[in-house]
Amino acid sequence: MRTTQEYFSAFFSGLGSLLKxxxxxxxxxxxxxxxxxxxxxxxxxxxxxxxxxxxxxxHNERNxxxxxxxxxxxxxxxxxxxxxxxxxxxxxxxxxxxVLKRYLYDHGSCLYCQLCVRNCPHQAIxxxxxxxxxxxxxxxxxxxxxxxxxxxxxxx
Amino acid sequence: xxxxxxxxxxxxxMLCRLLPESWVTTTEFVLVGICLLIAYAVMALxxxxxxxxxxxxxxxxxxxxxxxxxxxxxxxxxxIKMLIxxxxxxxxVDRFLFNLAPYIVIIASLxxxxxxxxxxxxxxxxxxxxxxxxxxxxxxxxxxxxxAGWASNNKFxxxxxxxxGAQMISYELSIGLSILTMVVLTGSMQLSTIVESQADGWxxxxxxxxxxxxxxxxxxxxxAETNRGPFDLPEAESELTAGYHTEYSGMHFGxxxxxxxxxxxxxxxxxxTLFWGGWMPLxxxxxxxxxxxxxxxxxxFWFLGKSAVMVFIIMWFKWTFPxxxxxxxxxxxxxxxxxxxxxxxxxxxxxxxxxxxx
Numbered sequence: 413m414r415t416t417q418e419y420f421s422a423f424f425s426g427l428g429s430l431l432k433x434x435x436x437x438x439x440x441x442x443x444x445x446x447x448x449x450x451x452x453x454x455x456x457x458x459x460x461x462x463x464x465x466x467x468x469x470x471h472n473e474r475n476x477x478x479x480x481x482x483x484x485x486x487x488x489x490x491x492x493x494x495x496x497x498x499x500x501x502x503x504x505x506x507x508x509x510x511v512l513k514r515y516l517y518d519h520g521s522c523l524y525c526q527l528c529v530r531n532c533p534h535q536a537i538x539x540x541x542x543x544x545x546x547x548x549x550x551x552x553x554x555x556x557x558x559x560x561x562x563x564x565x566x567x568x
Numbered sequence: 569x570x571x572x573x574x575x576x577x578x579x580x581x582m583l584c585r586l587l588p589e590s591w592v593t594t595t596e597f598v599l600v601g602i603c604l605l606i607a608y609a610v611m612a613l614x615x616x617x618x619x620x621x622x623x624x625x626x627x628x629x630x631x632x633x634x635x636x637x638x639x640x641x642x643x644x645x646x647x648i649k650m651l652i653x654x655x656x657x658x659x660x661v662d663r664f665l666f667n668l669a670p671y672i673v674i675i676a677s678l679x680x681x682x683x684x685x686x687x688x689x690x691x692x693x694x695x696x697x698x699x700x701x702x703x704x705x706x707x708x709x710x711x712x713x714x715x716a717g718w719a720s721n722n723k724f725x726x727x728x729x730x731x732x733g734a735q736m737i738s739y740e741l742s743i744g745l746s747i748l749t750m751v752v753l754t755g756s757m758q759l760s761t762i763v764e765s766q767a768d769g770w771x772x773x774x775x776x777x778x779x780x781x782x783x784x785x786x787x788x789x790x791x792a793e794t795n796r797g798p799f800d801l802p803e804a805e806s807e808l809t810a811g812y813h814t815e816y817s818g819m820h821f822g823x824x825x826x827x828x829x830x831x832x833x834x835x836x837x838x839x840x841t842l843f844w845g846g847w848m849p850l851x852x853x854x855x856x857x858x859x860x861x862x863x864x865x866x867x868x869f870w871f872l873g874k875s876a877v878m879v880f881i882i883m884w885f886k887w888t889f890p891x892x893x894x895x896x897x898x899x900x901x902x903x904x905x906x907x908x909x910x911x912x913x914x915x916x917x918x919x920x921x922x923x924x925x926x
Contacts, residue, residue, distance in 0.1 A: 423904060430889065437626050437888040447630040 459541035464524040467494075467517050468540045469557040476565035477558060478536035481512040485528035485537065491521045494528060512558055519545065520553040570866050573689030600692060604682055609647075611681075611833055612826040617643045618876075619829065619883060626887040647822075655818035658720075665719035670816065670823035672712030677827040677834070680706035684837045685759050687847045687868035698759040699747055699842075703740075706793075706834060709827065710736040713795075713802070716824070717812040728811025731894055732802035735792055738901040739799075742789035745909040749782040749916045750775070750842045753925065763846035768853070770845035774926045778916040783843045785909055787881065790835035792897070794828060797886035801894060836878030840871065844878075847871040 448457060459465070471477050481498035497514040529537055537557070547553060579599070583592045617632070617640060624631025632639030658666070683702040685691040693701070710733060717729020753775050754762050772779050792799035803811030813824045840846060847867035851859045892900065919925050 419903075433888050434884060437884065440628060441622075441625050443628060445625070445630050446628050447633075449630075449633070 459543060461541065463541040463543070464526060464539040465542040466519055466540060466545065467522065467528065467537055467557065469515060469537050469559075470535070471559055471562055472565060474565075475559055475562045477512075477562055478534040478565055479512045479515060479558065480534060480536075480564065481510045482533065484531050484533065488527045488531045490525065490527065491523055493518050493522045511564065515557040516554065517557050518554045520550050571689045572687050572868075576689065604678065604692065608678060608681055608830060609826075612829050613643045613647060615829040615833055615879065616646070616825075618879065622880065622883045623887055626884075650822040651819055653818040655820055658815055660721045661815065662719040662721070665715050666815075667820070669712045669716035669719060670820045670827075672715065673709045673827045674712075674823045676705055676707070676709035676712065677830050679708070680834045681830060683759065684834065685763055685841060685846055686871055687866070690868065691760055694760050695758065697757045699751065699757045699762070699838075702759075702834075702838065703744060703747065706831065707736070707740060709831070713812050716816070720812070720815040722815055724808040724810075725812050725814050728802045728808045728814070732795060732812060734894070735795070735799060735802065735897060738898060739789045739792040742785055742901060742905045742909055743793055745906070745913055746782040746786040746789065747838075747842065749778060749909075749913050752913070752916050752920055753779065759841060759846075763841060763848060766845040766848050768851070769926060770843065770848065770850075772843045775916065775919070776925065778912050778919055779843060781908065781912045782916070783839065785905055785912070786839055786842070787835075787878070787885075789901075789905065790839065791882050791885050792901075794831040794835055794882075796828070796832060796882065798889035798891050799897060800886075801891055801897065832879060832882055833875065836875045836882060837871075839878045840874040844874045845870075 450457065469477050469479060479496075481496055483496045483498075486494045486496050495516040495518075496512065497516065498510045499513050501509055501511055503509050524539070526539060529539060545553070580592070580596065583595055587595060620642075621631040621639075632642035635641040635645055657663075680702050682692040683694075683698055683705070685694065695701070713732045713736075714729045717725040717727075717732070720726070750762075750771060751757055753771060754765055756762060756765070766774070772783060775782075795802050801807075801811075803813065808814070813821055816824065847870050849859075849862040849865060849867070849870050851862065
């Protein structure tokens with residue numbers, strides 16, 4: 413059996429907490445809304461940096477990338493989304509070396525798990541926040557990520 | 569201030585010239601009925617839109633914004649969708665009661681709706697026990713809800729209906745007592761008299777403390793009475809799918825849905841009439857110029873504006889508080905609201921007897 417004092421203190425503390433809740437929701441009522449009016453604000457829409465839209469290979473301004481065609485990303489991909497095609501060449505000092513020919517990415521089967529990016533030893537690939545990927549056939553989702561005529565950035 | 573009696577008398581006079589006397593009454597009945605139904609439907613559409621917008625704003629969203637400017641046509645299209653949907657025949661239901669239930673709910677709601685004094689001279693049912701009739705009529709709705717739950721032959725529906733019954737019976741007491749508190753202050757149950765006696769000050773100011781307590785209790789009990797959150801456990805969607813209207817489809821579901829929203833408006837309108845002066849404009853004694861400006865605003869806008877504020881407060885409750893458990897619900901009513909209400913009624917009698925009100 414509760415005492416009379418507990419009855420009244422419970423009543424007033426309850427009332428206070430209800431009013432506090434109502435104050436908070438009223439504050440929320442007048443805050444800026446987070447909804448994006450997407451097709452209308454297409455020109456000004458800014459995606460978040462951490463959003464994973466599609467995989468892309470980082471190229472510098474001299475059209476050079478960091479990919480050494482080691483194939484770790486290909487091994488780590490759970491869906492066989494990535495295929496690395498490489499050539500074996502012999503350099504001037506007689507060493508055999510793998511160079512990237514084509515880096516193929518099937519966007520249609522990508523999970524956006526980021527295992528490829530995390531495991532890349534040279535930070536050659538990243539996820540970029542693009543999001544308008546609708547196309548009419550699946551073939552259009554298969555992309556080559558290394559740019560035409562690009563080569564490995566030499567370390568000095 | 570514009571008196572709507574001018575319009576109604578003009579229509580009456582015109583009909584008298586055109587038709588024999590017995591036909592005039594019949595035509596007027598039909599006309600009033602049509603106007604009432606249109607007002608009811610428009611009110612429901614407006615309230616559903618308002619609910620969706622207010623809910624969205626409380627959740628930091630924008631709400632409907634695609635159909636028409638700011639999404640105002642959205643509810644109209646939803647209504648058309650609802651009207652053309654199939655009403656599914658369910659096998660093991662009590663067919664007669666199952667089909668009857670939504671109509672009982674909507675008729676109760678419509679009866680209560682027609683009692684409200686909307687503006688000066690715009691009262692449909694106005695007689696000496698008006699407010700009493702209003703609570704009596706609005707309580708018939710519970711019969712419809714119980715029938716819906718029972719006739720559905722579904723556990724969830726039945727549990728929802730029983731919860732609703734327990735809730736309605738409990739909170740009817742609070743509503744009745746808080747209205748009784750105001751009737752003690754007014755000395756009349758006629759709605760037009762209640763509004764007119766607030767011409768020199770609304771009851772919330774005239775009745776000060778007991779009127780304010782009665783208002784708060786009325787608002788809480790009214791929210792519970794309309795089965796809205798945080799008292800929406802008859803249709804608690806996470807436990808009972810949709811409660812008593814689980815088995816309903818098409819326009820039968822639409823009737824329950826519409827009745828819920830208009831009941832919310834009725835609660836708000838009665839709160840406006842009893843505590844906030846009905847359609848009376850805001851008058852501050854001594855400020856003659858201010859009072860005259862206030863008189864220029866038509867009385868219907870005063871009424872709808874005040875009701876809109878009340879509706880907003882009820883929606884604010886819904887989107888702030890989590891749902892109560894059934895035992896918490898009954899504890900709130902029987903251990904808190906009812907004792908407070910009885911003390912408050914006594915206080916109001918004391919205030920009236922010793923003329924401590926303004």
